[in-house]
Amino acid sequence: MLVDSHCHLDHLDLSDYHNSLNDLLQAARKRGVSHFLSVGVDLDSSRKLIELATDYPDVNVSVGVHPLQKLRPTIPEISELLELGRHQSVVAIGETGLDNYYDSESIAWQKESFIRHLKAASELAKPVIVHTREAREETLSILRTHANKESSGVLHCFTETWEMARDAMELNFYLSFSGIITFRNASALREVVKKVPLERMLVETDAPWLAPVPHRGKQNEPQFVVEVAKAVAEIKGISYEEVAEVTTQNFQTLFFPSR
Numbered sequence: 382m383l384v385d386s387h388c389h390l391d392h393l394d395l396s397d398y399h400n401s402l403n404d405l406l407q408a409a410r411k412r413g414v415s416h417f418l419s420v421g422v423d424l425d426s427s428r429k430l431i432e433l434a435t436d437y438p439d440v441n442v443s444v445g446v447h448p449l450q451k452l453r454p455t456i457p458e459i460s461e462l463l464e465l466g467r468h469q470s471v472v473a474i475g476e477t478g479l480d481n482y483y484d485s486e487s488i489a490w491q492k493e494s495f496i497r498h499l500k501a502a503s504e505l506a507k508p509v510i511v512h513t514r515e516a517r518e519e520t521l522s523i524l525r526t527h528a529n530k531e532s533s534g535v536l537h538c539f540t541e542t543w544e545m546a547r548d549a550m551e552l553n554f555y556l557s558f559s560g561i562i563t564f565r566n567a568s569a570l571r572e573v574v575k576k577v578p579l580e581r582m583l584v585e586t587d588a589p590w591l592a593p594v595p596h597r598g599k600q601n602e603p604q605f606v607v608e609v610a611k612a613v614a615e616i617k618g619i620s621y622e623e624v625a626e627v628t629t630q631n632f633q634t635l636f637f638p639s640r
């Protein structure tokens with residue numbers, strides 16, 4: 382059993398699957414992927430996903446506004462995040478966070494949005510899904526001030542340093558790794574994977590983006606989380622089964638703490 386802890390089901394091209402999301406998910410289920418966390422990138426996408434999840438008992442949702450928004454919409458009100466966040470299928474708030482790599486100009490917008498997401502997550506006692514790129518100190522400092530240590534969250538698609546991973550774990554956060562760990566030029570990141578204990582780790586695809594080797598250049602799909610978990614197993618020198626079991630357990634602990 383394995384879970385895709387971060388994908389964008391409303392952004393997938395379904396033409397290879399008779400335009401059926403269920404068919405695409407079925408391909409993943411056949412490979413042992415039993416659960417999908419679909420992450421909203423703006424309020425419309427979040428609403429769409431809440432609607433979609435009503436048809437799929439194995440899909441849960443996170444609601445939020447991605448830090449990289451070309452048009453920089455109005456920063457969501459905390460009340461809007463709370464309202465969406467209360468839906469039954471919603472297990473997290475985000476993705477939110479800071480990105481200096483692709484868009485340093487909007488960093489003030491990003492920070493205010495990030496803080497509002499953290500406040501909403503804290504009030505709902507739900508974990509937060511954080512995107513962070515080349516904003517290590519700023520991300521950590523906002524998390525230290527505003528994150529709820531108990532409901533915590535995850536730094537998703539992690540590509541930063543071991544020091545940042547360590548500091549995030551001190552805040553009770555998890556680290557989620559994507560297909561990037563299979564990329565040839567990612568040897569520094571593989572060293573981070575080696576050091577992060579499996580007990581603090583999640584795996585994800587971030588589909589439709591970032592397809593892992595050997596699918597690079599194609600659309601990424603939730604089924605390829607299998608390739609990510611295999612890569613973690615190889616890097617750590619442990620079995621695929623152990624990676625699947627422990628990361629699935631971590632997913633349950635983080636997103637379904639009462640179960």
Ligand SMILES: [Zn+2]
Binds near residue numbers: 587
């Ligand atoms: Zn994402």
